[in-house]
Amino acid sequence: MKNKKGIEMSFGWIFAIIAGAVLIFLAIYSASKLIDSSKTIQDSQLGKQLGTILSPMETGLESGKISKIALPGETELFNDCDKNSGTFGAQKISVSSKSGFKDTQSPGAQSTFHNKYLFSSDSVKGKNYLAFSKPLKMPFKIGDLIYLWSENDNFCFVNPPKEIEDEINNLKIESINVTSSKCSKGTNICFVTSGCDIDVILDSSGEIRGSLKRKYSQRVYFSNSALFYGAVFSSVDTYECHVKRLLKRASELSLIYRQESELLGSRGCVSSTLSISLEAYSQKAFLANSSQDLLSLNYLNEQLAEVNNDLLCKLF
């Protein structure tokens, strides 16, 4: 006869096994959640620190010099631009550091900066990052633009104008080359030929002014070299968003200069022409919708610079 007797187990054992399993599961679950949240905290702190690190680059002394940002490990930096936050929009930076076996991780909290303009791809991966900054003047200084890319990324400027060539050569960086023909690796930025990753068309003025088009993206416009680099190093959306933010700041700054001009007027240094031009510039900059409006603002820029240069007590 078959023995139907199974394994004998007391109630105490069954209870201990079930309760033990539940406890162990809870312990593992809460431990993994704690690790996740501490990683999110670290990433959030890193994002804020990164913003702080970028501040010294904005001073005039560090302008046009390459800075290397070395992070403790492999990270992914997310560059987000919000044109509707506050009066001047916001630069949002978040970081996701690689840990364990997971390749993609959720980033830490976004750090918001209203006074920064970071031109980079929407997400940049790497351990070491390279960056440089340039002031934007239209015709007065509007802000310092920061360009950032990963050390693993390569850029190749094919037949650029002399001004760009000199600037890039002065940066003395291996990952950016100036050549007369397309490079085999990296992003090719072509000035004379077309069919590259980025095709640039400059206008006939001899200035760094014109438009560029990335493959499969819409055309963007620039009116000086600072904005040209911005268009090269960032995505179309980020570039358009920062241009909008910069023009809002330009609009507000021109109102400050207009009020300053009135203040100087009360001290015997009157310039009604400049005051009218500044008002017109402010309105035009405020209403600008896209980078295409930069070209029409250019005429007002030149007019403002001319009137200002003729003044005894210059405004800028």
Added chain:
Amino acid sequence: MIYCASFSNKAQMKIQQMVFVLVALVIFFALVFIFYIVISLGDIKKDGRTLRAEGAKELLRSIASTPEFIYSKEDCSGCVDKDKLFVLKSRKAYEGFWDLDFLKIETIYPPNENKECDSSNYPDCNSITLIEKEEFGSPEEVIVLLCYWNNEKGGYKKCEIGKIYASGKAIK
């Protein structure tokens, strides 16, 4: 498996003991968890304050070269435009722009009576307060040249020695 349904008083006692031990264990771990959360929350707040303070320090180093502060009428490194700052004081658009809790510019030389600048006394005043929240901790400071256009003697650039104070610590 054989399971005996007849509970004796001894068995019931054992189950009760086990339940009590489990409840005690859960309460113990919950207390440890709460303790950990309180400690780590305190650390996060402290780190947040430190980061904001560091941000304020870095901003202070570069603030003299921002378009709103810079004396751009001629090449003058580290010079701040006093006229521009006085105008900036009345611009509401800049609320929250610098993420600071305190931002003040003060003339330290030539020494002057401590007077906040307003439309009735400008430029014969010695301080311009741009941001002043209720709680702002102890501010960091940097020395700058405060310059403005003076119409005396045919008009010239007049500069005074000043300090910019900034703080960003009010995380509660």
